[in-house]
Amino acid sequence: NAGVMQNPRHLVRRRGQEARLRCSPMKGHSHVYWYRQLPEEGLKFMVYLQKENIIDESGMPKERFSAEFPKEGPSILRIQQVVRGDSAAYFCASSPDRSHNQPQHFGDGTRLSIL
Amino acid sequence: GQQVMQIPQYQHVQEGEDFTTYCNSSTTLSNIQWYKQRPGGHPVFLIQLVKSGEVKKQKRLTFQFGEAKKNSSLHITATQTTDVGTYFCARNTGNQFYFGTGTSLTVIP
Numbered sequence: 142n143a144g145v146m147q148n149p150r151h152l153v154r155r156r157g158q159e160a161r162l163r164c165s166p167m168k169g170h171s172h173v174y175w176y177r178q179l180p181e182e183g184l185k186f187m188v189y190l191q192k193e194n195i196i197d198e199s200g201m202p203k204e205r206f207s208a209e210f211p212k213e214g215p216s217i218l219r220i221q222q223v224v225r226g227d228s229a230a231y232f233c234a235s236s237p238d239r240s241h242n243q244p245q246h247f248g249d250g251t252r253l254s255i256l
Numbered sequence: 257g258q259q260v261m262q263i264p265q266y267q268h269v270q271e272g273e274d275f276t277t278y279c280n281s282s283t284t285l286s287n288i289q290w291y292k293q294r295p296g297g298h299p300v301f302l303i304q305l306v307k308s309g310e311v312k313k314q315k316r317l318t319f320q321f322g323e324a325k326k327n328s329s330l331h332i333t334a335t336q337t338t339d340v341g342t343y344f345c346a347r348n349t350g351n352q353f354y355f356g357t358g359t360s361l362t363v364i365p
Contacts, residue, residue, distance in 0.1 A: 174353065183344060184299065184355040197351035232298055234353075244289060244301035245346075245353060 143168065145235050146215075147248035154223050155256050162218040162251045166235030173216045174245060175201075175208060178230045190216060220253075228255045260288075260347050262356035270364050275332040277359035279345035287348060288321060288328045293358075294341040302330075335363045 146165040154160050166173050171192050176184040186200040190210035201208065205223075210216040220227055230252050234245035261280045269275050279288065287306045291299040303312055305321035305328060312319045316339075318331040332339055340363050345356040 176355075181360070183357045186352045186354065189351050200352070234299075242287060242304060242306065244304060245291075245299075246301070247298040249298050 145170075145233055145246050145248035147233050147251055149251060150249060151252045151254070153254045153256060156224055157222050160220040160223050160227070160253055162220075162231050162233075162253070163215040164218070164233030164235075164248055165215040166233075167246050170235035170237050170246070172236045172238060173210050174234045174236075175216075175218050176232045176234065178232060178250075180229075184232065187218070223253075223255050225255050228253055259354055260285075260345055260356040262345060262359055264359055265357060266360045266362070268362045268364060269335050271337060272334050275335050275339070275361055277330050277343050277345075277361075279328045279330075279356050281326050281347065284325050285328075285347050286325075289346045289348065289353075290319060290328075290330055291344045291346060291355075292341050293344065297341075299344060299355075332361075335361070337363050337365055339363055 145167055148163050173190045175187040177187055178184050188201045188208045189197040192210055193212050205221045207219045230250045232247050232250045234247045236243040236245055263278050287304055289304045290302040292302055293299045303319050308325050309323045310321040316333045320329045328345055330343055342358040342360045344358045347354050
């Protein structure tokens with residue numbers, strides 16, 4: 142079974158450009174979480190989505206950041222007008238449901254670098 | 257409130273020595289999960305603890321959940337170079353997972 146697939150693995154953008162990060166959850170998983178990780182820091186929750194629904198986006202900056210998980214296709218984390226401070230590793234994780242007892246399965250992440 | 261604190265932040269050990277990382281919460285946890293992240297890699301689920309006082313073992317790794325369900329520990333016996341990485345605990349509040357700050361383990365051959 143394919144695991145959580147994220148692409149691209151590395152993304153370089155200039156300040157002011159847009160960054161689009163994609164995540165395909167594991168087969169059978171309908172819950173997707175996005176996290177940001179700065180170097181030598183922990184994972185910071187950003188947003189939790191189910192198919193066609195944003196369940197919790199309390200960890201996501203109010204401006205420039207958006208996320209979606211359409212009925213068909215991968216989940217997308219979109220960052221508009223990127224700034225240097227957006228440079229980080231962005232991880233997606235999926236689980237089969239929102240049960241408290243479900244582990245999260247992580248993708249390899251997208252390393253975003255802003256020039 | 258929702259955060260989990262981990263200590264120490266960094267730990268260097270000689271290969272063969274033991275290692276322990278601690279996870280503490282100010283509130284009672286319904287469960288605690290542990291993950292390992294290798295340098296340059298992604299977090300990988302290790303285990304989940306649910307019951308008060310629960311102890312689980314995976315080969316050289318021993319996971320413990322406190323009686324009050326406010327703290328947890330991960331102990332590695334006789335570390336090996338393959339144990340290198342950052343170990344995170346995480347709590348689940350339904351909609352969100354809160355990850356601890358992590359303990360970065362370096363094993364010196």
